[in-house]
Amino acid sequence: MLLRLPSKHIIQAFQRKLLSWYFLHGRKFPWREIQLDPYRAIIAEILLQRTKAETVSKVYLEFLRKFPSWKSIVDTDIKQLESVLTPLGLYRQRARGLKALAEKMIDTKGILPQNRDELMQLPMMGQYLANAVELVLWNKPSPLLDVNMARLLERYFKKRKLADIRHDPYLQKLSSAIVNTPNALEMNWAVLDFAALVCKAVKPECEICILNEDCKYYKNSVKDK
DNA sequence: TTCCAGCACT
DNA sequence: AGTGCAGGAA
Numbered sequence: 001m002l003l004r005l006p007s008k009h010i011i012q013a014f015q016r017k018l019l020s021w022y023f024l025h026g027r028k029f030p031w032r033e034i035q036l037d038p039y040r041a042i043i044a045e046i047l048l049q050r051t052k053a054e055t056v057s058k059v060y061l062e063f064l065r066k067f068p069s070w071k072s073i074v075d076t077d078i079k080q081l082e083s084v085l086t087p088l089g090l091y092r093q094r095a096r097g098l099k100a101l102a103e104k105m106i107d108t109k110g111i112l113p114q115n116r117d118e119l120m121q122l123p124m125m126g127q128y129l130a131n132a133v134e135l136v137l138w139n140k141p142s143p144l145l146d147v148n149m150a151r152l153l154e155r156y157f158k159k160r161k162l163a164d165i166r167h168d169p170y171l172q173k174l175s176s177a178i179v180n181t182p183n184a185l186e187m188n189w190a191v192l193d194f195a196a197l198v199c200k201a202v203k204p205e206c207e208i209c210i211l212n213e214d215c216k217y218y219k220n221s222v223k224d225k
Numbered sequence: 226t227t228c229c230a231g232c233a234c235t
Numbered sequence: 236a237g238t239g240c241a242g243g244a245a
Contacts, residue, residue, distance in 0.1 A: 048230040048231090049230095050241085051231095051242090051243095052228085052229050052230085054245075055229080055242085055243065056230085059231060071235080083227090086242075087239090087243075090232095090240055090241055093241090094240095097233085124232070124238080125232090127231085148229085162236095165231090165237080166232095188230095192230060196230085200228095201227085
């Protein structure tokens with residue numbers, strides 16, 4: 001399978017523009033303020049699944065106040081867990097999953113498996129969350145490859161072949177190349193924020209977009225007029 | 226009505 | 236590969 005990535009020059013220009021945008025317009029969230037411990041980092045990512053970051057920011061600190069540790073989740077009634085999660089949606093699945101994950105974590109005395117394959121055996125631990133653990137806790141340049149990052153990359157470069165982001169080798173490779181920088185954490189946040197605020201799913205702000213002159217999606221939209 | 230820092234189950 | 240989950244905002 002031939003997978004040709006964009007040239008180093010193209011990727012560097014893309015990274016530079018996004019980072020300079022990020023330092024002016026990037027979003028601030030509680031889970032970005034400090035170096036998080038594994039518990040807080042994983043909780044943040046689970047709350048963020050299929051949920052707008054702005055919505056999560058209203059609940060995140062309250063969740064940590066009520067459930068400050070894996071143990072507190074094991075000890076609580078699932079209904080208590082659900083009631084905190086209700087404003088976010090997906091609350092039954094998340095409550096059940098968090099319970100299962102917390103029980104595993106207590107089994108291992110709070111120690112995460114140190115390799116990716118074992119990590120992904122944990123409840124709720126899919127490809128996205130495993131990447132987040134690598135990025136945030138293990139300092140690896142892994143991509144937070146979600147619908148936002150996928151949308152931006154697909155518009156700017158080219159569309160994926162497979163329906164599922166997680167199984168598309170092109171998006172995997174491309175996103176890894178994009179965030180493979182000394183400051184992978186900020187590079188990831190830059191992509192996510194830019195995709196959420198400018199390269200939006202509905203009504204993208206192409207006219208003010210700093211990437212538009214090289215963007216395949218924008219060029220096509222102009223051509224269509 | 227669509228969309229959102231996905232995952233588990235079929 | 237397809238689908239359910241789910242409340243809230245645009």
